[in-house]
Amino acid sequence: MTQTTSTFAPRNTRLAQVRTALALAASAFVLSLAAMPAAQAAPLKIGMTFQELNNPYFVTMQQALNEAAATIGATVVVTDAHHDVSKQVSDVEDMLQKKIDILLVNPTDSTGIQSAVTAAKKAGVVVVAVDANANGPVDSFVGSKNFDAGQMSCEYLAKAIGGSGEVAILDGIPVVPILERVRGCKAALAKFPNVKIVDTQNGKQERATALTVTENMIQAHPNVKGVFSVNDGGSMGALSAIESSGKDIKLTSVDGAPEAIAAIQKPNSKFIETSAQFPRDQVRIAIGIALAKKWGANVPKAIPVDVKLIDKDNAKGFSW
Structure with a gap:
């Protein structure tokens, strides 16, 4: 569209x-x-x-x-x-x-x-x-401020993985707020020369779709260290995929939804940040x-x- x-x-x-x-x-x-x-x-x-x-x-x-x-x-x-x-x-x-x-x-x-x-x-x-x-x-x-949300989240992600490594973006429906979050994310990651975006795929901001898409990204990029999700709904599916993989992959997102807030507070959670609206x-x-x-x-x-x-x-x- x-x-x-x-x-x-x-x-x-x-x-x-x-x-x-x-x-x-x-x-x-x-x-x-x-x-x-x-x-x-x-x-x-x-x-x-x-x-x-x-x-x-x-x-x-x-x-x-x-x-x-x-x-x-x-x-x-x-x-x-x-x-x-x-x-x-x-x-x-x-x-x-x-x-x-x-x-x-x-x-x-x-x-x-x-x-x-x-x-x-x-x-x-x-x-x-x-x-x-x-x-x-x-x-x-x-x-x-959706640009700020994506920028904030991905700067946090880059620092969490030590400023080095592969990351993937779980994209969504191409409406302006989502486009701006991705643009902000890329702007933040560009400040970290040792962080590489290896994949960007559309999870449609839905838990089930995001689960499958994240599983595919992890399989295609076994060394991925971080995932940015454009919204918390998709992030919950991504979190399930990350947990099932058994890998130490950090996850950040945007929204501040109650379910995401609860997940962030769990001990040793892979979900480490959300930029709350x-x-x-x-x-x-x-x-x-x-x-x-x-x-x-x-x-x-x-x-x-x-x-x-x-x-x-x-x-x-x-x-x-």
Whole structure:
């Protein structure tokens, strides 16, 4: 599938912090206004279309959406595209028939969703992309610093294997966040001249597929010392393959999912790090920005959300 270039190439850290602070301030301000009893208008209707909901990351995001909407008396319409862009476009069309005021879009295909985004804007709906950006006239984009996540994870991996040896990348569906994580990973590994990427294969971000793919990579490259997985769902399959191999292969990943956090804390675990995202923060900021836009404020075109390195030293107690 064709994808747009990521908004989140490396950028000035202070600028990112200012933007994030602006988003948080706007969120707090508009949420407090919306809660005022003087408002007599009909409840806001927020629609959110997810690329999938068979993933704890997006389930957590949906929970945060429902919680935030409840605090402002808004109603919510949620759909699951199952990674089918045609279904996602149709889902948005149905939401527009239901007269939503705000559309939060988590695109399964940044280009393919453009017609739906355009239709929403023509209908006067505020559109904010979440987690992955969308082509078309979106008002703002809120998402993790995915380049940083991949860079952080692979720098940790390279150091864990002593700065020397073969590593493999467990890739995923070619959406912008995944592409950026791989780009960040490669940028980090390029700083270690004695670390060599010997294989990159698509595990589709699924446990079963990732298990088989990782088994094949280990068999094809018996000297591999490290594996970077683009997400925690795939990493759990990779971990099973590594453990079954009996080899000392280090594993790092991205997400901060509960299952990954638990695995990192096990004694002598081969799973040594995940660059954690904050799905609750993303959707809360997205709602705040959407409300600010609806009520006439100028809003940033992109809000990058920080990621956090989680290893055995700080995994205990971490939660989305």
